Amino acid sequence: MLRDITIGQxxxxxxxxxxxxxxxxxxxxxxxxIGLFLVKSIFGLVAAALSLLIIIRITKIPLSFILRGQKAxxxxxxxxxxxxxxxxxxxxxxxxxPLHITFQGMYMAVFMAGRLxxxxxxxxxxxxxxxxxxxxxxxERLLRPLKKIHVPVHDIAMxxxxxxxxxxxLMEETDKIMKAQSARGADFESGGLIQKAKSLIPVLVxxxxxxxxxxxxxxxxxxxxxxxxDEGRTKMKELKYTVKDHVAKLIMTALAAGLFxxxxxxxxxxxxxxxxxxxxxx
Amino acid sequence: MPIQLKDISYIYDRGTPGEKRxxxxxxxxFPDGEFIGIIGHTxxxxxxxxxxxxxxxxxxxxTVILNGTDIFKEPEDEQVREYxxxxxxxxxxxxxxxxxxxxxxxxxxxxxxxQVRRKVGLVFQYPEHQLFEMTIEKDIAFGPGNLGxxxxxxxxxxxxxxxxxxxxxxxxxxxxxxxxxxxxxxxxIAGVLAMEPEFLIxxxxxxxxxxxxxxxxxxxxxxxQKETGITVILVSHSMEDVANYADRIVAMDNGHVxxxxxxxxxxxxxxELKAMGLNIPQVTELQLQLEKLGYVFPETIxxxxxxxxxxxxxxxxxx
Ligand SMILES: Nc1ncnc2c1ncn2[C@@H]1O[C@H](COP(=O)(O)OP(=O)(O)OP(=O)(O)O)[C@@H](O)[C@H]1O
Ligand SMILES: [Mg+2]
Numbered sequence: 392m393l394r395d396i397t398i399g400q401x402x403x404x405x406x407x408x409x410x411x412x413x414x415x416x417x418x419x420x421x422x423x424x425i426g427l428f429l430v431k432s433i434f435g436l437v438a439a440a441l442s443l444l445i446i447i448r449i450t451k452i453p454l455s456f457i458l459r460g461q462k463a464x465x466x467x468x469x470x471x472x473x474x475x476x477x478x479x480x481x482x483x484x485x486x487x488x489p490l491h492i493t494f495q496g497m498y499m500a501v502f503m504a505g506r507l508x509x510x511x512x513x514x515x516x517x518x519x520x521x522x523x524x525x526x527x528x529x530x531e532r533l534l535r536p537l538k539k540i541h542v543p544v545h546d547i548a549m550x551x552x553x554x555x556x557x558x559x560x561l562m563e564e565t566d567k568i569m570k571a572q573s574a575r576g577a578d579f580e581s582g583g584l585i586q587k588a589k590s591l592i593p594v595l596v597x598x599x600x601x602x603x604x605x606x607x608x609x610x611x612x613x614x615x616x617x618x619x620x621d622e623g624r625t626k627m628k629e630l631k632y633t634v635k636d637h638v639a640k641l642i643m644t645a646l647a648a649g650l651f652x653x654x655x656x657x658x659x660x661x662x663x664x665x666x667x668x669x670x671x672x673x
Numbered sequence: 674m675p676i677q678l679k680d681i682s683y684i685y686d687r688g689t690p691g692e693k694r695x696x697x698x699x700x701x702x703f704p705d706g707e708f709i710g711i712i713g714h715t716x717x718x719x720x721x722x723x724x725x726x727x728x729x730x731x732x733x734x735x736t737v738i739l740n741g742t743d744i745f746k747e748p749e750d751e752q753v754r755e756y757x758x759x760x761x762x763x764x765x766x767x768x769x770x771x772x773x774x775x776x777x778x779x780x781x782x783x784x785x786x787x788q789v790r791r792k793v794g795l796v797f798q799y800p801e802h803q804l805f806e807m808t809i810e811k812d813i814a815f816g817p818g819n820l821g822x823x824x825x826x827x828x829x830x831x832x833x834x835x836x837x838x839x840x841x842x843x844x845x846x847x848x849x850x851x852x853x854x855x856x857x858x859x860x861x862i863a864g865v866l867a868m869e870p871e872f873l874i875x876x877x878x879x880x881x882x883x884x885x886x887x888x889x890x891x892x893x894x895x896x897x898q899k900e901t902g903i904t905v906i907l908v909s910h911s912m913e914d915v916a917n918y919a920d921r922i923v924a925m926d927n928g929h930v931x932x933x934x935x936x937x938x939x940x941x942x943x944x945e946l947k948a949m950g951l952n953i954p955q956v957t958e959l960q961l962q963l964e965k966l967g968y969v970f971p972e973t974i975x976x977x978x979x980x981x982x983x984x985x986x987x988x989x990x991x992x
Contacts, residue, residue: 403690456689570729571803574795575864576787576819581780593815596805600850 400460402519404451407635409520413529415636419643420517426650427506427513433498435653436505442646443509443516450520457512457519464511468504475500523555532630545621553609561602568597674740676703676726676793676872681735683721695721697928699735703872703906708898710915710936711908713925714950719908720798722925723874726906727793728786744789748781756781791820794870798877800861804849809835809860812849816868827867834866837897839889855886862890866897873897874906879914891918916940916954916975924951937973956980 403409408416423439430436447454481495518526531548538544569579572593579590683696695718703709703726713719724730725737728744736743748756753773760780761767767777797803806812810831817827835844838859844852849860862878875894879887891907895918898905909915915922915936922939924932926949932939940946940953943961947953953961960974968987974980 567797568803570724571795571797571800572815573729574727574790574797575816575868576790577815578783578787578819581783593803593805597803601802 400519401522402452402456406449406451406520408446408450408516410635411520411639412630412632412636413521413525414533414630415632415639416517416521417526417529417533418640420513422640422643422647423513424510426647427509429647429651429654430506431654432657433502434656435650436502436509438653439509439650440505443512446516447512450516452516452519457515460515460519461508461511464507468507471503471507472500475503524552527552527555528630543621545624557602557605560605561598564601565594565598568594568601675705677701677738678722678725679736679738681722681725681732681737683718683725683730684733685721687733695928696732699928699930701923701930701933703904704921705904706898706902707904707920708895708918709904709906710919710922711906711925712910712912712915712922712951717925718928719925720876723795723876723906723908726872726874727795728789729795739789739792744786748778748785752785753777753781756784760784787820791868792870793872794865794868794874796862796865796873796875796878798880800865800878801854801857804857804861804864807848808846809849809852810845812860813864813867816864820868830867830869831863834863835860837866837893838863839893855882858882859890870903872904872906874908876908877910878907879909879911887914894918912940912952912954916957924949926950936975940975941973 423443427439430439447457476492476496476499477490479493479496479499481493483491483493484497485492521529527548530551531544534542534544534548569577573579577590577593579587579594582590678699678701681696681699681701682694685691685693685695699718699722701722711719711723721730725732726739728737731745737745750773754768757765757768757777804812806815813831813834814827817830822830831845832842835842840856840859840863844856844860849857852860858878862875865873873894878890878894882890891914894905894907897903907915907919919936922932922934922936923930924939924946931945931949932942940957943953943957952958954975956974956977956979959980960970964970970983974983
């Protein structure tokens with residue numbers, strides 16, 4: 392049951408995108424998100440969707456796998472759609488009592504939902520093609536300028552990578568403890584809310600104890616290997632941009648710019664139409 | 674009644690690149706009242722297999738049969754009614770109503786699963802990590818409490834199982850967290866014993882214990898099996914332990930069951946076992962070496978006294 396959660400999961404296919412520098416992927420995702428928010432029309436949304444599909448093809452990750460991972464946002468999505476459908480004023484299509492669905496509302500609902508889904512897919516593409524360790528490495532490197540103003544960038548990155556590393560371990564642990572308590576007849580499913588919350592005590596207590604134990608052991612292990620924070624620490628693998636990365640960043644910038652330009656598309660189209668009409672008449 | 678595994682396969686993380694077939698078409702019967710040892714290299718699927726025996730994981734393919742019934746089968750209407758009758762009484766509204774609801778079925782299913790868990794007790798690897806109560810008494814009482822037993826009965830079971838793992842009453846009010854690792858392990862095993870199962874499964878119960886603690890725990894389990902006639906299933910990486918205690922050994926390799934038989938039968942496949950990353954008891958190894966030198970043994974020897982008797986006989990014969 393816990394295994395269905397795919398947020399932050401890595402899916403190895405060794406595609407071109409997997410092999411890009413993680414910084415490129417972070418920057419690229421960022422550019423895509425900016426582009427997505429600059430989009431004003433359905434045209435732009437379709438263009439963004441098409442480019443996203445192309446990127447997914449390049450990653451070689453099955454589309455079904457990606458979509459399965461989006462289940463988590465289903466509730467949020469439903470909420471957005473319903474809210475937009477009923478709240479936006481405009482030409483009424485259907486009226487149910489005091490509620491009415493407007494044409495503009497429908498349009499907004501579809502638009503917002505599309506944007507939200509693509510936002511999530513864009514972000515999950517980043518995590519699916521980049522290991523958590525690479526990702527924190529990239530963030531540490533990208534945020535390095537902030538060190539000048541005394542932001543402990545390295546420590547934050549280290550905490551993040553440890554936290555990310557611990558998520559699957561703790562999930563596995565939870566699974567194991569739940570099974571062990573079920574073997575002693577514990578029931579996590581029936582009963583009301585309070586009953587259910589109570590039934591979690593036999594899981595949470597051992598889970599916390601084990602989390603603290605692991606944290607303690609990890610700290611000792613790190614100290615035993617002379618970890619002293621950032622000071623004087625070198626890296627085994629320095630991140631390095633290659634030509635591929637520069638090309639990728641260029642493409643993503645162009646994509647963001649292109650998405651921005653789609654807002655002028657209806658205007659341009661009508662201008663062309665007008666010019667055509669004028670020429671036709673002349 | 675025995676537990677049967679029929680054509681069981683299990684796949685972890687199905688549909689992802691990390692997909693892993695942990696069990697591959699396993700057919701196996703665990704007969705009543707025996708002490709069964711399961712051996713197999715790391716990752717051969719031992720833990721996966723034993724978790725099916727009490728319904729904690731559902732096989733991807735195949736059926737698990739306990740006392741003649743498939744433990745994962747949806748209960749029939751008849752059985753659901755039977756459950757409602759025992760739960761709410763013969764003239765209750767729940768029992769007399771015409772139509773069964775989904776909730777009834779779910780409750781009945783949970784109830785039947787609880788019966789499976791009661792009959793088949795499972796002690797996980799490192800069970801001491803699952804202790805959670807303030808006192809040892811409460812922790813051991815967790816299982817019997819879930820079975821809905823009376824207070825007196827729970828108390829009786831707590832005392833009995835504590836004694837069975839070699840701890841005395843002075844421990845009852847202590848916190849389980851102030852014990853040593855080995856003592857915690859005993860308390861955790863007592864927690865499962867208190868369910869008074871008909872099948873007791875132990876996943877490497879002696880990993881990390883000192884030799885004395887190991888002999889004590891395994892000795893108690895053997896005694897329990899002999900005296901009460903329950904079935905004990907022991908997963909172990911120690912060939913000596915399974916050779917000394919088990920009546921029957923199951924050797925696993927990569928999700929398959931390779932050998933089933935008495936210790937003497939299984940350990941007569943010394944070379945094959947070694948190829949599977951397993952070993953044979955040291956005395957049996959000695960026998961193998963002696964056989965290479967031309968000595969002839971009437972049977973596979975598994976423990977030191979038998980080897981001693983044989984060697985003394987040889988010495989007498991040749992001198
Ligand atoms: N939770 C899990 N998720 C994914 N794969 C798993 C999981 N648990 C076990 N496996 C895989 O299934 C296979 C069998 O594992 P299992 O735990 O049954 O082995 P085992 O025989 O008990 O090994 P050990 O002697 O080390 O305890 C292994 O290859 C393991 O990688
Ligand atoms: Mg195991």
